[in-house]
Amino acid sequence: MEFLEKNAIYIVMIIVLIVWAGIFFYLLNLDKRIKNVEKEIGDKK
Amino acid sequence: MIWKIFLFLLLGFVSVAGIAFPIVENPQAWYEFPFIKGLEENAKIIFFHVPTAWITVIAFLMTAIYSIQYLRKKNLDDDAKAYAAAQLGIIFCILATVTGAVWARFAWGAFWSWDPRQTSIFALLLIYGAWFALRSSIESEEKRATLSSVYAIIAFVTVPFFIFIMPRIMTGLHPGSADDTNAGPVIDFKMNENMQLIFFLSLIGFTILYFWMWKLGYKSIIYRDKLNKQLIIRG
Numbered sequence: 517m518e519f520l521e522k523n524a525i526y527i528v529m530i531i532v533l534i535v536w537a538g539i540f541f542y543l544l545n546l547d548k549r550i551k552n553v554e555k556e557i558g559d560k561k
Numbered sequence: 562m563i564w565k566i567f568l569f570l571l572l573g574f575v576s577v578a579g580i581a582f583p584i585v586e587n588p589q590a591w592y593e594f595p596f597i598k599g600l601e602e603n604a605k606i607i608f609f610h611v612p613t614a615w616i617t618v619i620a621f622l623m624t625a626i627y628s629i630q631y632l633r634k635k636n637l638d639d640d641a642k643a644y645a646a647a648q649l650g651i652i653f654c655i656l657a658t659v660t661g662a663v664w665a666r667f668a669w670g671a672f673w674s675w676d677p678r679q680t681s682i683f684a685l686l687l688i689y690g691a692w693f694a695l696r697s698s699i700e701s702e703e704k705r706a707t708l709s710s711v712y713a714i715i716a717f718v719t720v721p722f723f724i725f726i727m728p729r730i731m732t733g734l735h736p737g738s739a740d741d742t743n744a745g746p747v748i749d750f751k752m753n754e755n756m757q758l759i760f761f762l763s764l765i766g767f768t769i770l771y772f773w774m775w776k777l778g779y780k781s782i783i784y785r786d787k788l789n790k791q792l793i794i795r796g
Contacts, residue, residue: 525581529581540569543773543774544565550780554784
């Protein structure tokens with residue numbers, strides 16, 4: 517903890533990593549949802 | 562699926578390296594970046610700002626390619642692909658402008674100073690902003706696709722000039738300007754191998770991310786149009 521307080525840049529790094537993980541899993545989810553829609557449209561043909 | 566895990570780890574690593582790797586006077590270890598006079602810690606922006614500009618170029622290039630494709634084959638799916646690419650292009654263009662302005666506040670002293678680089682990206686935003694205005698003003702799908710394809714092809718002719726040529730032949734504040742002593746392609750602008758490696762990894766990561774977002778974008782447009790047509794046929 518003391519290390520992080522002295523080197524604040526690592527806190528920024530952790531925050532950016534969390535934001536990236538959030539964006540990434542959102543995209544992953546969106547990808548799955550679009551694939552499901554693709555299947556449904558394919559079935560109706 | 563493997564490339565998605567690869568992308569996650571790649572951009573994760575670039576974030577760690579780009580933010581936390583130290584800048585030192587005499588880089589020895591593989592994780593140390595060189596001290597660049599006049600840029601200092603600000604130099605780290607290159608790992609995140611330059612890729613956004615790079616994505617802008619790829620996206621607008623793909624808009625032009627799929628516009629040509631549309632004019633040849635008259636397939637509305639190509640128009641959807643061009644549209645999704647242009648959307649991402651303008652988003653990343655705005656990101657490049659904003660991140661550049663924030664950086665400029667601390668590197669040059671002001672958010673905006675009409676540097677050749679800033680002027681040219683502003684012109685680019687206007688040109689592609691007009692493209693979206695053009696699209697939204699036409700009702701008929703085919704007519705909209707044809708007209709915006711022609712515009713997108715002509716608009717792309719200006720992109721290499723605004724992004725690669727004009728800011729390099731004019732004097733300015735942006736690294737790589739004509740009066741910059743390290744002038745030339747951004748790649749050899751006093752980066753050492755470690756910095757170049759992280760820089761290229763970042764470019765690769767952002768490019769993969771762009772293609773993923775683009776695929777999701779055009780697929781959702783194509784399926785929406787398909788469903789709309791099914792509804793019309795049934796109704």
